[in-house]
Amino acid sequence: MKTLIIVIHPDIKNSVINKRWIKELEKSPEKYHVHQLHEVYPTQQFDIAAEQKLIEEHDRIVLQFPYYWFNCPALLKKWMDEVFTHGWAYGSQSGHKLRAKKFALAISLGLKEEEVQPGATYKYSLEEMTRPFELTFEYLKADYRPLFAYYGMTYNPSEEWVEKSIPLYLKFLDQFQREQSDTYIGIA
Template identity: 55%
Template sequence: MKTLIVIIHPNLKDSIINKRWIDELKKYPQNYVLHDIHQLYPDERIDIQAEQKLLEQYNKIIFQFPFYWFNCPPFFKKWLDEVLAHGWAYGRNSEYKLAGKKVALAITAGINEEDYQATGRYQYTLEQLTVPFEITFKYVRADYKPLFAFYGAEHNGTNSRIDENAHEYITFLQNI
């Protein structure tokens, strides 16, 4: 079964790494369905039922986005708030439509990996900073998996490093 890749990038045309990841994913149309919510909803008016039906079709869902100010882009938060609705994703008498589905994050981070260490500049790992996503997906009974990341996009985004990471992304997805 294919993996759904939900792409959340407010400025994808100027992206380097996210675009490279997408180019790599497009080489395997038999394995991945790309769903760019900024392209689909430029006015940020989400078709909640369509999004829910889409999610119901896949057992593996990846949320791909840049990490801004130690968080996700605002439209992703809005998407989560609206799509993971009470009665559909969680709550009393809910069908828990995401229950058992494998969910993971694929994140591009501007700063270097060593800055995201307990002893680093910010003293928090990317895994620690994304705990609210982990809790959210566990709350809706999804099978939350470890994240995938590209670190150092601002200063260490060489073409060879980006290409290598794009291949690693495919391997990561295959092993979820």
């Protein structure tokens, strides 16, 4: 079964790492369904039924986005607010369509890994800063899995550095597909 990769990036044309990840994922259409929200919905008006159907067709969903201002891009929050509706995602007998579906985050950061640790510059780990995702998916009875993070874009935007992320991301996705994603993977 394919993994649905929902990409949320407000400026993918000028992206370095997320654009490169998409290019790599698109080489394996038998494994990954890449769904770029900004490309599909340039006016940010979602086809809720189509989005819900797409999720229902996949057991594993990865939300891929750059992490900035200590949060996800605004379109991801809007998408969750509008797609995860009462009666479909939660709140009724026929709801809970996300029950047992596996969700994970794939995040690119400008910060160094050592900057986002308890007691460090930004006080909290990335897992702590993304806790609202964990709580959301728990509430929806989905299976929230450990995240993938690639750190340091601000400090090391070289092509070589970006290329080093590819095998790490693919390894994470392979583990996620085999349901063995029990550990956090990241690189400084």
